[in-house]
Amino acid sequence: MFLKGNLIVSALFSREEVTSLTKQEIIERLNYLRATELFAIQQYMNHHYRVKGMDFSDIRDIERSIALVEMKHAEMLAERINMLGGNPITNPAQVSQLKTSQVNTSEDSRGMLMADLELERGAIRDYTKAIQDIGDGDPGIRKMLEDILIQEEEHADTFGTWLGEKQAYAIGELKGAA
Numbered sequence: 001m002f003l004k005g006n007l008i009v010s011a012l013f014s015r016e017e018v019t020s021l022t023k024q025e026i027i028e029r030l031n032y033l034r035a036t037e038l039f040a041i042q043q044y045m046n047h048h049y050r051v052k053g054m055d056f057s058d059i060r061d062i063e064r065s066i067a068l069v070e071m072k073h074a075e076m077l078a079e080r081i082n083m084l085g086g087n088p089i090t091n092p093a094q095v096s097q098l099k100t101s102q103v104n105t106s107e108d109s110r111g112m113l114m115a116d117l118e119l120e121r122g123a124i125r126d127y128t129k130a131i132q133d134i135g136d137g138d139p140g141i142r143k144m145l146e147d148i149l150i151q152e153e154e155h156a157d158t159f160g161t162w163l164g165e166k167q168a169y170a171i172g173e174l175k176g177a178a
Contacts, residue, residue, distance in 0.1 A: 027086035037074040120156035
């Protein structure tokens with residue numbers, strides 16, 4: 001991968017296959033995705049702490065384990081942003097500027113899970129759009145985003161299963177719907 005003008009170019013691809021996004025636009029997109037991951041971590045850990053009762057220990061465990069996966073996603077995005085010469089967002093004020101939603105503070109487990117499912121559905125849309133926009137211009141970024149997308153689909157299926165609303169989130173189905 002090298003910089004030609006203001007575009008990212010992979011040595012493996014011809015000029016016609018380069019993403020139309022500039023390096024700065026890719027950094028901004030990755031930072032937005034990082035903000036969504038940091039937001040999800042806050043919400044899932046908040047839910048992990050707030051779920052009450054012995055009957056909900058499985059939900060507590062799921063909230064925590066998915067938050068840990070989201071932490072890994074945030075780390076992967078930060079590393080890629082650094083590789084591109086950008087600065088990964090870290091400050092909660094920066095996250096709130098990019099992510100205008102509020103962390104769900106529902107007291108009931110169903111409300112928590114519904115908010116979590118909606119958050120994952122949003123992440124699926126965001127990652128799908130980023131993959132489409134980046135195209136084949138950077139296969140490393142594309143592969144990373146596709147891998148994260150698969151995990152976001154699994155998270156949505158997990159929350160949906162708990163709610164009795166299991167959905168299929170195959171990458172191919174999303175591409176066909178776009």
